Amino acid sequence: MASAAEQLAANINFGAFAKATELKKRIWFTLGALIIYRLGTYIPLPGIDPNILADIFRQSSGGILDMFNMFSGGALHRMTIFALNIMPYISASIIIQLMTAVSPTLEQMKKEGESGRKKLNQYTRYLTVVLATVQAYGMAVGLQGMTGSMGPAVHNPGIYFLATTVITLVGGTIFLMWLGEQITARGVGNGISLIIFAGIVAELPRALAGTLELGRTGALSTFFIIFLLLMAVGVIFFIVFMERAQRRIIVQYPKRQVGNRMFGGESSHLPLKLNTSGVIPPIFASSLLLLPLTLAGFSGGQGPEWLTMVTTYLGHGQPLYIALYVALIVFFCFFYTAIVFNPAETADNLKKYGGFIPGIRPGKNTADYLDYVLTRLTVVGAAYLSVVCLLPEILISQYAVPFYFGGTSLLIVVTVTMDTVAQIHSHLLAHQYEGLIKKAKLRGRRG
Numbered sequence: 001m002a003s004a005a006e007q008l009a010a011n012i013n014f015g016a017f018a019k020a021t022e023l024k025k026r027i028w029f030t031l032g033a034l035i036i037y038r039l040g041t042y043i044p045l046p047g048i049d050p051n052i053l054a055d056i057f058r059q060s061s062g063g064i065l066d067m068f069n070m071f072s073g074g075a076l077h078r079m080t081i082f083a084l085n086i087m088p089y090i091s092a093s094i095i096i097q098l099m100t101a102v103s104p105t106l107e108q109m110k111k112e113g114e115s116g117r118k119k120l121n122q123y124t125r126y127l128t129v130v131l132a133t134v135q136a137y138g139m140a141v142g143l144q145g146m147t148g149s150m151g152p153a154v155h156n157p158g159i160y161f162l163a164t165t166v167i168t169l170v171g172g173t174i175f176l177m178w179l180g181e182q183i184t185a186r187g188v189g190n191g192i193s194l195i196i197f198a199g200i201v202a203e204l205p206r207a208l209a210g211t212l213e214l215g216r217t218g219a220l221s222t223f224f225i226i227f228l229l230l231m232a233v234g235v236i237f238f239i240v241f242m243e244r245a246q247r248r249i250i251v252q253y254p255k256r257q258v259g260n261r262m263f264g265g266e267s268s269h270l271p272l273k274l275n276t277s278g279v280i281p282p283i284f285a286s287s288l289l290l291l292p293l294t295l296a297g298f299s300g301g302q303g304p305e306w307l308t309m310v311t312t313y314l315g316h317g318q319p320l321y322i323a324l325y326v327a328l329i330v331f332f333c334f335f336y337t338a339i340v341f342n343p344a345e346t347a348d349n350l351k352k353y354g355g356f357i358p359g360i361r362p363g364k365n366t367a368d369y370l371d372y373v374l375t376r377l378t379v380v381g382a383a384y385l386s387v388v389c390l391l392p393e394i395l396i397s398q399y400a401v402p403f404y405f406g407g408t409s410l411l412i413v414v415t416v417t418m419d420t421v422a423q424i425h426s427h428l429l430a431h432q433y434e435g436l437i438k439k440a441k442l443r444g445r446r447g
Contacts, residue, residue: 022427023188023424023427023428026186026187026188026427027187027188027424029182029183029186029187030183030187030188030189030194033179033182033183033187033191034183034194034195034198036179037082037176037179037195037198037199038198038202040075040080040081040082040172040175040176041074041075041078041080041082041199041202042078042080043080043081043082044078044079044080044081045079045080045081045083045165045168045169046164046168047154047155047156047161047164047165048079048143048153048154048155049150049151049152049153049154049155050078050079051150052146052150052151052152052153053077053079053146053153054077055149055150056146056147056153057077074199074202074203074206075199079143080172081168081169081171081172082172082173082176083139083169083172084132084135084136084139084169084170084172084173085173085176085195085196085199086173086176086177086180086192086195086196087135088128088131088132088135088173089124089128089173089176089177089180089192090192091131092124092125092127092128092131093124094280095127096120096123096124096127097339097340098339100120101338101339106120106123125177128173128174128177129170129174132169132170132173132174133166133170135169136165136166136169136170136173137162137166139165139169140161140162140165140166140169141162143165144157144161144162176195177192179191179195180192180194180195183195188420188423188424188427189416189419189420189423190416190419190420193412193415193416193419194416194420196412196416197412197413197416197417200409200412200413201413211225211228212225231391232410235388235391235410236410236414238388239388239410239411239414239415240414240418242274242275242381242384243273243274243275243414243415243418244418245273245274245275246271246272246273246274247271247272247274247373247377248269248270248271248272249269249270249271249272249357249370249373250267250268250269250357250358251267251268251269251270251350251355251356251357252267252355252356252357252358253266253267253268253353253354253355254354254356268355270346270350270370272341272370272373272374272377273377273381274377274380274381274384275381275384275385276336276337276340276341276374276377276378276381277332277333277336277337277340277378277381277385278336278415279408279411279412279415280332280336281328281329281330281331281332281333281336281382281385282329282385282389282408282411283408284328284332285325285328285329285332285389286325286408288328289321289324289325289328322390322394325386325389325390326386326390329382329385329386329389330382330386333378333381333382333385334378334382337374337378337381341374343367343368343370343371343374344364344367346367346370347362347363347364347366347367347370348363348367350362350366351363351366357369385411388410388411389408389411
């Protein structure tokens with residue numbers, strides 16, 4: 001079977017793609033949905049002065065606003081209807097996943113199959129609306145209090161502005177949540193990931209132009225810009241290599257006799273990814289560390305003395321910031337890996353179907369062995385994420401390189417691209433198999 005799959009993969013070409021009409025429809029649907037998303041990132045919220053808002057953003061650069069603006073594809077900087085982007089939905093999904101590990105009711109619901117998954121998805125949607133409402137209200141209140149060098153950002157603050165802003169932002173998030181689900185069901189790739197991917201990629205040309213402008217004005221040397229671009233390419237290659245890396249644990253199935261025939265006896269493998277947690281650790285770590293900087297930026301330097309001191313020590317490139325950043329990445333790597341992979345449950349499933357790891361007794365010994373291997377892999381994965389995220393972080397702090405060249409953004413772009421290409425590849429394989437089956441049936445009829 002493996003050799004047949006490899007042969008089919010080798011035979012996949014543009015001719016096969018041209019014949020795969022279903023795949024082409026999915027790709028066109030995905031592109032159309034992403035275009036609609038990008039158009040929405042340019043529809044501004046009513047009652048806000050864009051020039052004053054841009055001036056305020058320039059003053060508070062380097063905080064969590066820059067990172068969220070990166071994820072929203074510039075929608076937050078322009079304060080559009082998609083300013084919250086899909087982040088409330090991602091936060092809700094993570095919270096529900098974490099709750100399934102501590103709540104017996106949700107854990108049982110997760111094991112119910114398709115019906116349980118639908119219930120969890122519904123809870124995720126409800127929680128998304130709650131989180132989006134809270135964040136939208138906080139953003140509306142924050143906008144009313146923003147004042148730049150040219151005056152206040154909001155023309156007519158009050159209850160009407162608060163209500164319209166909250167309704168518009170929550171509606172934008174709910175629309176993006178629906179759009180992402182439609183892309184997943186009727187398009188190619190994971191819709192939520194593709195929305196974030198599209199936002200980052202769409203702003204890359206502007207970030208590149210800004211970097212070249214820094215070179216033209218002499219803020220950055222030509223040699224450094226060339227080094228930065230080469231480093232970005234090198235980081236992409238490194239991410240691809242590490243994201244594809246996995247430890248394959250051999251699983252053996254015993255032979256069994258049914259009548260006069262022998263079945264089973266074949267061996268398979270259990271793939272364990274080097275980076276099981278994905279991009280969750282860098283996102284969470286950045287959010288927690290940049291929160292004091294953002295609070296200080298909103299307070300305009302009038303906040304309490306302890307906030308000013310914390311902001312000083314947690315500045316970009318400071319030793320305390322780097323140490324805490326690495327510690328939080330490592331913590332979230334282990335925490336999220338423990339949530340998404342349960343060694344005891346995997347060992348029970350192997351035992352139920354008669355599978356075993358050679359040299360390891362089924363049951364608790366297998367669970368302990370899987371936990372031991374997964375711990376070692378997570379150590380390497382955490383080190384990999386720390387290196388990828390810290391190297392560009394230092395460049396951002398020292399040379400004012402745009403966020404879009406940071407490790408988190410490159411990590412998201414590369415992983416989403418790999419997942420989407422893998423899904424396209426799977427569709428092409430399925431199309432090839434269908435073609436072979438049809439040819440075999442025709443030949444059988446002729447014979």
